Amino acid sequence: MSKKNIIFRVFIIFIMSFLMLVYTIPWANYKIDVPFSGRDYRLGLDLQGGIELDYKIDLDSARKDPGYDSTVEKEIVEGLKTIIDKRVEILNINDSEINDASYGNEKHIIVQIPLKGNDTLENSKNIETAKEAIGKVVKIAFKERRTEVTEADLKERENIAKEAEKEIKSGEPFQVVASKYRLNFENIKIGKAENLDNFKKENGELKEKEINEVKDQGVGGFLIYEKKDDKKYDYIFIEKQPSAWKDAKDSKGRTLNDKYFRKASVVYSQAGQPLVELTFNEEGGKIFGELTTRLVGQEIAIFVGGELLTNPRVNEPIYQGKAVITGQRTPEEAKKLAGDINTGVVPAPIYLTSEKTIDSKIGGEALDKLIISGLAGFLLILIFLVIIYRVSGFMA
Template structure:
């Protein structure tokens, strides 16, 4: 009797925990689609508010948004004063600046009901995987060609950590970032809306360096040395003929300059006539003291400066780097910088990077976003020495071998503050701050596999998986009732409990439900019924041998439980191996299968036995419907 009471208490506790985790999933928050109008910007956007974002309503639109939408009916209008989140800006058609509070009208187009639950209910949600929710799947390979085995392991581990930090700051909910093999990293970003931005954010090495700009004498020597080398080796490089055939052109665009002499004569200086004597210098145009290369010459320019021989003939300690593309200040061109190869300071000394809006009258930053850099104590000391020793010279801020800006040092900077200017928009400024704060990757990463799953395809997968599970469940239920009668009905009750327990445990573990996971649930349904079939057949054998109903049930469970345990344990071992060595979807299948095996053993052996005992105890039976 004590054993029966203990078993009953265990069953009650298990199903109370199941209800605790599943009821919030059933009682979903408001789900609405709204048309929002930004009045003083004259632009409209369509935005869908899902359950997760609804609960953040007060954060997104102001403290009263969640209350207003909860009370609103379809076609009602809601007025909200608040800031729109960044990820909504990408859904906006038109150029809208949301840097300050705006008055927004939201019209409720579609809405479902909301069930209020006590605050002590679980706040966890059953997450949907990439294949069900939509998003991006990437496989990255860390370039470790020149690294030792130990260095490769450290580089991959460090890259995984840094990519995780970047994605966390990017704001993707429940990403998956894990190692595959020795030098690959799997990245899954469910619900991602801006795939291009994410790829750039993940793949950027973010190697930050401070280098001094070479003086005019060294620049002239470098250009002359390259011209002489190309003239002497003209026949060695076929593409040099393209340069010789190009016609001379002048720089017609008015360009803004960061140089100290930008107020000097700004008349575009026409390049010298193209000839074999000036193959390199003919690719470069001069504006004030700014060197630029036009977009049409950019490929040839890169081929030349990347030649190992060119690096050998250059003056010692001088390198050539391109500036970042800036169509506003340099339409159709890229700035060219001759720098000293000595790295004065690196990103290792960076304490923080913050996005700010420029104040004052300086045209470089006034009302424009820029990234403010704060160096640590050691970095501040080095920065003060560098700026103090090179007043009136230029200091280039280089990110991944691209010059971001090259301001003139006007005075010694003691506070360890620097800034990156010339950033076209707030989004790029935020991304730059993210990669700088997360740190630079120890080695370059290459995207070797990319797959994007749209939300529509994810919705179709959910429908297909739900239909498959439902059809399978209905067929099994009907079969069990027809073949085993009342006993089959008891098995069906346990089967429903099995599915509920699986979903509750997945929610409790913060696991993601994927299509392979749904397949695991369907497989578990069959395995759970298989356990009951073994038990029922053993009970039938006992009844045929003349045993009483009570004895037949007890003996039937005793005889079947070992076989059931053997079969399920071997399957569980397989699931553990799949989880240990698998990735992504395979792991999702393994988790669901493992949970399903344990749940099916509990419901098939414990729950159904308790129901049988309850039926027999209430009314002793001479026969059993089985």
Template sequence: MSKKRIYIIIGVIFILAFFAGNLVYPQLLKLPNFPQIPFKLGLDLQGGSHLVYEADLSSVEKAEYSSAMQGLRDVIERRVNLFGVQEPIVQTQEARGHYRLIVELAGIIDPAEAIKMIGQTPFLEFKEPKENYQEILSNNQKVIESGEGEIEDPYQATALTGKYLKKAELGFDQTATYKSLVLLQFDDEGSKIFEDLTSRNVGKPLAIYIDGLPISAPIVQETISGGKAQITGNFTIEEAKALVRNLNAGALPVPIKLISQQSVGPTLGKISLEKSLKAGILGFLGIILFMIFFYRLPGILSALALGIYAVVVLSLFKLIPVTLTLAGIGGVILSIGMAIDANILIFSRMREELRGGKSFAQSVEDGFNRAWPAIRDGNLTTLIVAVILFSFGTSFIKGFALTLSLGILISMLSAIFITKNFLRCFVKTRLENWKWLW
């Protein structure tokens, strides 16, 4: 490879490192209009509550387990969002026949407050248009256009709520269009209320609200009796499924039981973050000193490559974004160690080639080529383990696996493009003849 091409590659690497470094620490140069993206900190670093619930699916058919858990997740997520919790994490987990709901609420330090927030049952209600429905819609449009005033709800409450709904199911129009629709089944009391409600609103929209938020406003086609109804509209299959899930989950048909709770205070989270950063920095400096002491000039190049590697990885964590936890930071530190391991293999092989009497240029190429299979195989096996951990582990294990995987991928690219080209820069220079440096 020509020197000109090598210098171009290195120039691109330094430009990339420059922007990555400013993304990681924008206060350094304070470039105008440069994006400032904060790190996304996990519960153990930011502080908050971690709750684990177990769902009772005994009354649900096995084929509907997944749908029921998804509906439960949606309801709980909607519930915590109403309380203004920033970026809540709500996820489901299945392990050995147990179906669990994991809720992480950053900033909610009091477990009792978090439990109360989760335990409240979402409110499902049906609303009919107010008498001045069209006038309200017209005024709302003016408010939207002018940006002044308040939006008024054009619907008013009725006696029909989610406590009268037995279940909702996905159906299809039996005409040639075969459109998706939602089938509703009310109990006896709900059937009477629904019949009265539809009889006075034929040709008008009947709005469905969950937790005070409008979900759908289908048009009533005719008076409906018998406790069965259908909601028609321009639904896609996925939209209809989502509506069915929301309606069924609106009354929280799947009971949940709190089985674990954990609270992390903001002070403890700050201390954990400071200790993690301190450990990472000390480890980083220790590695650099080790490399310089044992490998001299290649060690200095390795330290530079490692610095570029670190800022690129951290900038990716901001861009994706990756939620940083203590376990995730552990994955980052481990990946740094693997990146150094790749450099050690390259430098050791290169030394062997130099001692064998080969030229510096040939030693660089042959040293890398001989080290690469070991680097590749070692990283790939670790990457496979990380993928398995991410697929089957808990949220904390997934954080470790994700940061480790990203670190491994970047370290392999670092070995190929950064370390190798740094060494190539010294081909046909005075320094290549100073054997004690290598």
């Protein structure tokens, strides 16, 4: 073999090795932008660590059903896990883990989401997006306009505050109660505050609770708070005035909700206009028919998790158990509304109880050591081959 051939082959080997390194090394993990490099490596929970979200399943309503048993409970838990898995998958979060757990009489779903790289801001945004998507596992409710505020309505607001306080006193975590009441009732604020005096000036308060004790009286509503440290408080604020909407009920007192609702889907009119079609079960069709007869010319609002999604006007009585919502300008807009409505069709609501960071079992440092060890091993083999076989060994 001539000297020129040897030099040419060595040169080709170096070029190929360099290109392989450029393509295979996860440069993005080290915040280095290299053109034509391979895809980012997803390290998963073991290597990168992540976040663990603990959701409590609210089985109170389900347990009141005469047919409730362990089989039904298992179906509810598995159904919720499937829903959460689909929502996490839509967010393009791979390698997540979704498991159920039991704590005494409570059922929980544990969602573990791996972090992506070392970008703290990006990871924070991803976690908040995941929490928002998963946390929408809540109930749907149909409501009509409130024409007046009665003493009974005001009393109901006070009872809501008392029930929330009662649950906290019974040992239910403050965060769980806060999330539960915000998602199930309107005109309720939750959050964190550093200065309660400023909060009171802005909102007023009728009653406030600190460490389960009633403190003062005000006019704006009911303030329940828990002191976290010297400067921060978690709070639930139940406004004294009810919202502009009330539950849509038929003459038998039945409330139109997820129990009578099947699904929302996108359909198209003969003119090609996107519409959102609502489908009710047989009983729901009858309730909806009575409501639309009574509310012709008025609005029926759809709430999911206490959030108003849409409030279409009733043009005529609808008895066939199906209705369409018009006004969507694009198919994407119709799909979004249908998807948001369907988030309220769940076997049971869930509420976030805790959030904690998961340490990596192996860790990024260990991965770096593995890469260095691999390169060192490769170099040792290369040196051995060169010593024994000279140039032929190097090319091999």
